Amino acid sequence: MRQAGRYLPEYRTLRQGRDVLEMARSAETAAEVTLLPFRYMPLDAAILFSDIMVPVAEMGATVRIEPGVGPVVDEPIRRPSDVRRLRALDPEADVPYVLEAIRLLRKELEVPLIGFAGAPFTLASYLVEGGPSRNQEMTKAFMHSDPRRWDLLMELLGTAVLAYLLAQVAAGAQAVQLFDSWVGTLDPSDYATFVLPTTRMIFEGLAETGVPRIHFGVGTGELLPLMRDAGADVVGVDWRVPLNVAWERVGFDAAIQGNLDPAVCLAPWEAVEQRALGVLRRAAGRPGHVFNLGHGVLPGTPVATLQQLVHLVHERTEWVNDSAEEPQ
């Protein structure tokens, strides 16, 4: 449930007439949105408000976030030579507002702050497709047609993402989450060839910071063993894979985050409760379960349901956050 406040009425008011990237570029606004959910519920951690496209926008991509659509890239990467349009990222110079938001938040927050970045494959998919895509077909055509240039793009994005996350940790982020939201569209052998090496480089580069590294994806059932090999401390799992099955694939020495279907939160509370308890039951007896939705909070989700859900999870699980109070 550690999701910035995009589902809250205050957020919709703040957003009126503004681009998400513009909001993310104001450290004060980003900090304000990050804190919104705490007006409603006692979350165990905060996740920074920003957008996965923020760093690539500063690297030279023409990105805007279209309401109801998502990131749109007006000049997508269509020929391999288009990759040259992207500059390297210097976080202190290019995204100072993100780092400033983190510093502001650390002064306010009594719970840990999670920083994040989009993963290279997911960023590349927006850059190549020009927007959200069901099949990621141009991205796949790129990787299959010109693997060398694909590797260059992955390396460029991977280096930027690693620098970005290291800068977030230096600024005060106490955990980091890498969002590879669309990587579940790949078959395992393509994932192993075209994505895993860069992801591993990122997680290895973060190891020295000592902060927990979370690896998120959707529809990744078959990729879970490979995602474990990529080196995160916590692997996210969507609702398609029961937690006990996911653990068998990830290994019992890794923590798991998930995995309530966000669509369930649109149903009456009794249905939500039953399924949330199912998630907790499947995690029982294993250390290292981060209760979460399998993907983002859907628009239209009643805030009351989220409040009840946070209460339920706190009531039914051990309270592991030292800085917080004991549960009743």
Added chain:
Amino acid sequence: MRQAGRYLPEYRTLRQGRDVLEMARSAETAAEVTLLPFRYMPLDAAILFSDIMVPVAEMGATVRIEPGVGPVVDEPIRRPSDVRRLRALDPEADVPYVLEAIRLLRKELEVPLIGFAGAPFTLASYLVEGGPSRNQEMTKAFMHSDPRRWDLLMELLGTAVLAYLLAQVAAGAQAVQLFDSWVGTLDPSDYATFVLPTTRMIFEGLAETGVPRIHFGVGTGELLPLMRDAGADVVGVDWRVPLNVAWERVGFDAAIQGNLDPAVCLAPWEAVEQRALGVLRRAAGRPGHVFNLGHGVLPGTPVATLQQLVHLVHERTEWVNDSAEEPQ
């Protein structure tokens, strides 16, 4: 590769200014499109040209197929009482053109003809969401909020689908495929509760015909054991699950259809060949593999690639169709 000719230039010409449903309502046009691919390649079977929304359109749903979008339902089922707007299906009276197309095709074809229908969950998702949807959230909210009314909708659609497929077999279809394209969005327990019983009813009702029953879905990795329980003779698998893994989940007594990633077909032939051979290698030594793409042919796929692919598969596999010639 048994897919009607929507990816062919002749189809795009035929479609100019016409609705897909209108085309499907002409037995002559449906038969013509079904036969188009045979001008280009020696396929092992034909699949009827139609649309999964054809029967629900005749049951009272206001459906149109929007180019580049897919099925759009102008008055979606938003309240449970909206289910009442759907009538039962009488195939001979409501979809005579489909049955006539099958009769026409049987006179022309020297290979088996596959009939098909959309599965109740996928049909319901279009009826409830009003169009294609990434998360199927209103459909899930419906099933969780009002399980009894959901069961009624499933029963109504399931009864219609069974009658529709039985009528197709009676008209001459030599195999049937049930497309549950979007069911992979469900978690296994919701699938077992809300979808499986109706699907099983359909496959059981078809058993007496003796024709092979194919069950298709996308993103169904975790549902495969349940799909086997639903009773099909052949289970479709998308590219996310390697065939050898899929077989472990489905059981070695069922046939498998799949599973080349259709996006690969946009890449140069060398990449397609390598991955197609990977599919064949993973199927080696097992009887009952139907080589196919994991989902439909994508727009922009070069016809030459499909021709080479059909040739490659014929060259590398045993020729099991008695009515055809031996391979070189």
